[in-house]
Amino acid sequence: MKPSIWVKRIVFIIVLLAIWQGVYMSGYFPAIQFPPPTKVFQALIDGFADGTLVGALLASFKHLLIGLALAITLGTLIGVLLGKSRQADETAGMYLIAMQSIPSIVWVPLAIMLIGLNETAVIFVVVLGGTFVMALNVRTAIHSVPPEFIKAARTMGSKGLPLFFKVEVPASLPYYMSGIRLAWAFSWRALMAGELLSNGPGLGYSLRFAMDFAQMELVIGIIIIVGVIGSVVDQLVFSKLEKKVMRRWGLLK
Amino acid sequence: MFLQMNEVAKRFDAHEVFSGINLSIEKNQFVSILGPSGCGKSTLLSMVAGLEDVTEGTLSLGGEKILQPGTDRGMVFQQPALFPWLTVKDNVTFPLKADHSKREKEQLAAKYLKMVHLTRFKDAYPHELSGGMQQRVAIARALAMDPKVLLMDEPFGALDEQTRHILHDELMKIFDETKKTILFVTHSIQEAIKLSDRVIVMGTRPGRIIADFPIDMDRPRERDDKKVIEMEKNIMALLEDEIKKVMKEELDYEAKHLG
Structure with missing residues (x-):
């Protein structure tokens, strides 16, 4: 990336911080509702220094990793089933899209009533958040395998399971990677929804805790952490992986 | 005979692509199937490959009935x-x-x-x-x-003219070296004449074989060779009627539905 782009981005954030500081100094909002950037920064430092935010982050990542792994596994199985079987797709494909359209926070009350106010309920919500989007993408991935690949492979004597694993699986990998990236994004959102209503530990729980104790600086601080992690993981891990596969497959120059 | 088609027909639901195709192809020959789009030449080739079901009749290679794809038939498609x-x-x-x-x-x-x-x-x-x-x-x-036979479905159709000529020459060398039986589908008259030992011309609506003749000319064949030009004209005349038929049908349809 060109350095001028980074200059623009840094200038933008400095201007934003300056406006924030200006609004704070105007005294229009009470300080308890509108802390200055420095206080938010301090709250973040304190949170990391005394370990509460570190613990919350670790707990959140634990929920996320377990939930995402399950979502990817389940989503792949459902997606392959719908992608390969026309019967299954005609029967259940539409409902999968319906399930996908349900915001994950809606599952929280159900999870709590079903499982209880604990970490398993949070993981359950994360799984639901990621599974459907994963399944839909895997289904698309399988449908988008170029038919000429399959024809060519068949003329070379491939059929059945070897055809699936040697041709259809690698051919659908680019879409599969997009699926994983989206599953991560949806799971991350679901995780925050689940944790907000849970009784900890976790980043979402810390956020609600900060609200209950009227610590606006920590509320804003945690929102910033959530945003930073969401975008950094996407950019550094999933987008990179996806682009790497697409380039190798010749879909991206 | 090496590659044999007996009374082969293909239908998609009610639509008949072709019927009554009888062909015997000898070993080590380069045979082109030439025809306008819609005559079913690619479908016929896919049936030899085992990728398409045979509605009626039988196909066999080296005495064995073709029922599914197999490594005894290599195929090159228009897309690599x-x-x-x-x-x-x-x-x-x-x-x-x-x-x-x-x-x-x-x-x-x-x-x-x-x-x-x-x-x-x-x-x-x-x-x-x-x-x-x-x-x-x-x-x-x-x-x-x-493979015993190499099936080629308009393999150079998507390439530019120069590249196509280079690949024609390469294919001729490969044919010389390997002595494979090649079944080559094309809609280009020149290409068929330049490459083949035998050209089978298919007509359309319904798809059928309208001509089948050998080409006894030394290779390489130059485009401006008198015999080549003569042969091109003959095939063009054969196909003109077929193309006119398609055009007329389309125009009639337009007239009926828009007029």
């Missing part, structure tokens, strides 16, 4: 259909079965890549090659499994 996740070499060895040792595979890949002059690109990925080079890899891949 190379696997983008494999290197050129791995694409060529893809059809080789597990009973080949790794060294044998390497040797076979080297042999056929040399034949298509792509030795230098054995470790490249398909998207790093031009369209013509990709199609040469596809030819090497089809040859690597040592």
